[in-house]
Amino acid sequence: xxxxxDIKTHMHKLSGEILRFGIVGTTALVIHYGVYxxxxxxxxxxxxxxxxxxxxxxxxxxxxxWFTFKVRPSWRRFLRFAVSxxxxxxxQITVFNISLLLGVSNELAPIPVYIISVPASFLLVxxxxxxxxxxxx
Numbered sequence: 322x323x324x325x326x327d328i329k330t331h332m333h334k335l336s337g338e339i340l341r342f343g344i345v346g347t348t349a350l351v352i353h354y355g356v357y358x359x360x361x362x363x364x365x366x367x368x369x370x371x372x373x374x375x376x377x378x379x380x381x382x383x384x385x386x387w388f389t390f391k392v393r394p395s396w397r398r399f400l401r402f403a404v405s406x407x408x409x410x411x412x413q414i415t416v417f418n419i420s421l422l423l424g425v426s427n428e429l430a431p432i433p434v435y436i437i438s439v440p441a442s443f444l445l446v447x448x449x450x451x452x453x454x455x456x457x458x
Contacts, residue, residue: 341389342443345381350439353377354431361427370417370431371410378406390450401449409445413438 356373364372382402386394413434420430 338389338447339443342385342446345384345389346439346442348384349377349381350435352380354435357431358428366421366427366430367414367418370414374410374413378403381406385446385450390447392450398450402446405442405445405449409438409442412441 353373353376356376357369360369360372363369382399383394385402386392386398392398416434416437417430420433421427425433
């Protein structure tokens with residue numbers, strides 16, 4: 322009976338993490354796209370995209386720590402988060418440029434990026450933030 326309770330507790334915790342990840346991720350996505358859209362007419366597309374990514378990344382790290390996984394931010398977590406987001410960024414900038422090459426408008430080019438990268442991002446970020454029994458501050 323205890324094993325079944327452990328599974329239910331784990332599933333409840335995981336579903337809460339996924340919901341909170343969705344809230345934080347959606348907000349970070351809006352920040353990313355907002356910065357991109359504002360800079361679109363003033364700088365190169367890749368600079369606008371990357372600037373939005375960096376600003377949303379900083380927001381995302383803090384909120385992912387405090388809200389999504391309820392852990393204290395630390396330099397160690399920040400570095401792991403940065404590595405996971407470095408991989409995510411490479412995927413995103415590649416899909417972004419492929420979208421542009423395929424003729425997707427400058428305004429809509431980030432949309433395919435988000436569709437492809439969001440599911441993978443949860444797994445990468447969860448691994449970065451929740452190492453086995455990681456309680457370091």
